[in-house]
Amino acid sequence: MSTGCVSPDGRLSEKALGLLKLLEEKGALTPVEIAEITKRPLFQVRSSLRELTEAGFIASSEGEKYSLTEKGRAALS
Amino acid sequence: MEEVKEVISMPRIGDQAPGFEAMTTMGPIKFPEDFKGQWVVFFSHPADFTPVCSTEFLAFAQMNEEFAKRNVQLLGLSIDSVFSHIAWAMNLKEKTGIEIPFPIVADADGRVAKLYGMLHPGESSTATVRAVFIIDPNGKIRAIIYYPLSAGRNMREILRLIDALQTADKYGVATPANWVPEPQVWEFTEENTKVIVPPPTSYEEAVNRAKQGYECIDWYFCKKKLS
Numbered sequence: 137m138s139t140g141c142v143s144p145d146g147r148l149s150e151k152a153l154g155l156l157k158l159l160e161e162k163g164a165l166t167p168v169e170i171a172e173i174t175k176r177p178l179f180q181v182r183s184s185l186r187e188l189t190e191a192g193f194i195a196s197s198e199g200e201k202y203s204l205t206e207k208g209r210a211a212l213s
Numbered sequence: 214m215e216e217v218k219e220v221i222s223m224p225r226i227g228d229q230a231p232g233f234e235a236m237t238t239m240g241p242i243k244f245p246e247d248f249k250g251q252w253v254v255f256f257s258h259p260a261d262f263t264p265v266c267s268t269e270f271l272a273f274a275q276m277n278e279e280f281a282k283r284n285v286q287l288l289g290l291s292i293d294s295v296f297s298h299i300a301w302a303m304n305l306k307e308k309t310g311i312e313i314p315f316p317i318v319a320d321a322d323g324r325v326a327k328l329y330g331m332l333h334p335g336e337s338s339t340a341t342v343r344a345v346f347i348i349d350p351n352g353k354i355r356a357i358i359y360y361p362l363s364a365g366r367n368m369r370e371i372l373r374l375i376d377a378l379q380t381a382d383k384y385g386v387a388t389p390a391n392w393v394p395e396p397q398v399w400e401f402t403e404e405n406t407k408v409i410v411p412p413p414t415s416y417e418e419a420v421n422r423a424k425q426g427y428e429c430i431d432w433y434f435c436k437k438k439l440s
Binding site (some may be wrong): 180 | 226239240241242244246247248249250251316
């Protein structure tokens with residue numbers, strides 16, 4: 137189910153671009169850290185992260201830290 | 214021939230909260246994974262645009278900050294579409310100025326309601342009863358409350374229950390009857406003594422409702438004093 141981050145043709149919403157920019161600026165972050173910075177509810181952050189992960193823009197490592205993939209960095213350039 | 218009856222599952226205290234994916238008024242959710250690390254008050258109401266539910270949603274909305282202070286996320290549900298939920302939330306905002314700050318699960322096919330035993334056929338086969346599931350940060354069901362369609366819940370009691378569960382976890386204690394974390398007075402005003410007028414069931418009744426001398430917030434949401 138789409139959270140509105142990625143459109144069917146693969147384009148990113150403002151909200152999604154904002155999340156990718158945040159990860160570019162701060163490095164790897166947990167959902168709790170992102171929720172605190174963006175003041176968005178935790179469940180909504182996790183939902184967006186899931187969609188961006190499935191679309192290949194970000195990836196998570198151990199400890200639920202999310203960071204940009206090559207595709208994510210390319211989307212911002 | 215042997216009679217075959219459908220057995221509807223009822224999660225119990227101590228069970229892991231059943232998982233589901235659904236659309237809400239604040240986007241899609243995967244439950245309970247997306248809420249890991251938070252307490253959740255997952256509650257059902259019979260239907261959108263019904264008066265008792267409206268009073269409950271407004272009361273929950275007004276206490277949302279108190280729940281947030283306790284790391285609690287509120288999550289509503291009824292057997293309605295997301296468009297109906299959105300229209301109802303917008304109607305409440307327009308008529309009362311109060312915004313609904315928590316997501317409402319759209320469960321048009323009743324799939325989640327059945328999973329959680331929120332449909333009690335003796336009460337109604339199509340509308341969920343007023344169920345409350347308190348789920349802890351590890352996704353375990355810690356308390357369940359059921360109210361019938363006709364009686365609105367006391368939100369202060371739900372908050373008190375959260376305080377009791379969190380205190381029991383933190384200090385390894387149990388809490389007695391009427392326990393509260395600190396002395397407090399639960400204020401009930403004249404407003405609390407009013408009752409709900411059953412909502413109109415036809416267009417004609419709805420049009421005429423405003424002329425009947427009740428205190429109405431909208432055509433479906435009127436109160437009166439018992440004489």
